[in-house]
Amino acid sequence: MPKLFKTKVEIEGRILEQYALVEGDELPPWDADEELGIVGYPTARVDGAERVSGDARYTADVRLPGMVYTAFVTCPHPHANILRLDVGAARGLPGVLGILTRQEVAAQVKDGSASELGGVVALRYGDELRYAGEIVAVVAANDPDVAEDAATLIAVEYEVLPHVTALEAAVKPDAPLIHPSGNIFNGAPLVTERGDCVAGFAAADVVVEQTYRTAGQSHSCLEPHGSIAYWEGDTLTLYESTQHVFGVRNIIADWLDLPQSQVRAICQYIGGGFGSKAEPDVTTLYAALLARQIRRPVQVVYTRRIEQIAGGHRSAAVMTIKLGAKRDGTLTAVEIHGLTDLGAYGAWLPDLDLPALLLYRCPNARAETTGVYTNTGTFAAFRAPGFVEGTFAIESAMDELAAALGMDPLALRRKNIPDHHQLSSKAFSNYPIEVCYAQGAQRIGWKDRAKKATVPSSAVLGSSPQRFRRGIGMANQIWGGGGGPPAYATVELNSDGTVTLRTGTQDIGTGTKTILTQVCAEELGLPLAAVRTLLGDTGAAPYAPISGGSMTVASMAPAVRAAARNARQQLLDVAAQLFDTTADTLEIHGGVIYQAAAPLASVRELMQKLGDAMISGTGSRGPNPDDARIVTSGAQFAEVEVDTLTGRVRVLRVVAAHDCGRIMNPLTFRSQIEGGIIQGIGYALTERRVIDHRLGQPLNANLGDYQLPTIADVPEIDVLRIDIPDLVANPTGAKGAGEPPIIPTAAAIANAVADAIGVRIRELPITPEKVLTALRSGTGTGRQEQ
């Protein structure tokens, strides 16, 4: 009989109460010195060959017989009402098979349908349009060019309304109203408080206060949002570029009032999500509804322009941080006031405040976060939403405090290491930040950084020796990533001795499929090649949670381990009956069943004997510990070189020391850390969504003008192997590594730039103009109106 537990699961700063259903006893954790043969070893991606050869079918690659293509009609105005919409001419074009307007979408979606992230459907599909580029209608045709032509024939008459696209302008009392209830999310700031900040600042010897600004960052996924839908009778199948196939199934079933059993969502490969594909979106609804109307498969894939405008982005933020400390560096009070840009329809608040509230031991803290609507595309979760912005602010401010105290910035951080989770008052599951500090500082050469900062470097012929200045900075990071239930897996032993692992998770590019295959093979005692993992299909595998919040491995690996253990036990029970012995005398290693060190039979021979009598094991993720908060933590150290003539910043080197529990696969771990750091370098130096505020128009909604880092911008990245299994967290000791590496990068780079040039840039991205302005004025705000 399954046991029922209620447990808490952290998803990107939010705590959810979940049930865990567990059959049998929880597995004992793999110890730190457990002898493992597959887990923990560098293992190439099990699907690497299909990914690089082009065999892998991403959503936009799927071609179904009779598939219909689509094109979009978008609103040219940042704020407008639809007065008249005439689709007559478009409908008359030969080859046009169907047209769906946003009002028709709203009419076909169940009244009041909402999702946690996406907000209320009716609001997002009404007559009022709230950003330039918002979708008005979708045209389906037998050919993509015909669809494009037809889209231009749709006549829309708009009533243009006043707009506001700039964050700080949208909170002014006379700003145009974006929603009838106002431009402030929930009508008021979110306030989080502990202790007494007034007393804390009164007790401080030194107080620093500064304002930091960050720009909007586009996810710029290589594969845009897309869906392909078809119906068989009243059953809907969706190929969807998504981070959560079961979420797509459940939400679409709710929106279209279908039984969950009649919706199937598939995502075998995805070209990036980074949080923007957490939920079904516009593409999903248009594809499903057009396919129902036309009775043919329909493909709806964003163009690059729409992807960059409407596909989501990290919200721009303005944060004021005030820190108080004793002479010796002990923090007495921490305050943060943040404004964050939710775009037109943001339905939740990114946690700008949490890094300031969590990173350091401080009895007095207060945060006030205000979400602001603007006439721009809606923000979406983006790799550690809020934490990246908020860490830039608090970790810049900590360096400013260190300067005011005349203290070494790392020493200041060490002085204030929290001994427990500062918001919940619970103990940490594990928090080896000192290990990260010590190893990272040693690797970057922290104690010699004063010497290094004055060494002129890149030899440019004829340039002054002082032209290039180097600096070293660091920043600290905390995140969740402990995962949790519900998460399920099944393990089937086939009659040829191979194994099929089924689980409803998805590999969003992180290596999930490889790691789960390793875990399954490890627990069964079989070679890696014997196991094939089937995921990303709600029609073929049991429930698994969203791949978000860095929680996939910590949620799924224990479920897979449990399922494999269950199958292994059945295998041994069967072997015991066949060989007339008892199961507890048997073991499996390398695909062979042994009794007291003597081989009895290979698993393959045993399964062949059984024929098609199949062994099938099931497993589920158990509850999280009640009395501990599972966190990941870490520090990054960056070395930069600033060209004082051009203002250009080059990152030379990043040392990353992250505690993510047990490292299940050093190769996929390293690629996660590198990817996060590269995305962080773009955020720090070049990336920003540029909007013409007067016209309300996006100016760089493409991959040419929006400056992503390229391989030429990638520095030497030194990923340290911290690798301390978190035995409290779950039976595998692994925690997430997806988000931690992007969190401190921009702050570490900003601190290194300040170290290099002696003035601080408090606004991201740190562009050459800002560097030159800062160098000229010596004040360091480098403020620049976008």
Ligand code: MOS
């Ligand atoms: Mo979240 S930004 O989907 O990991």
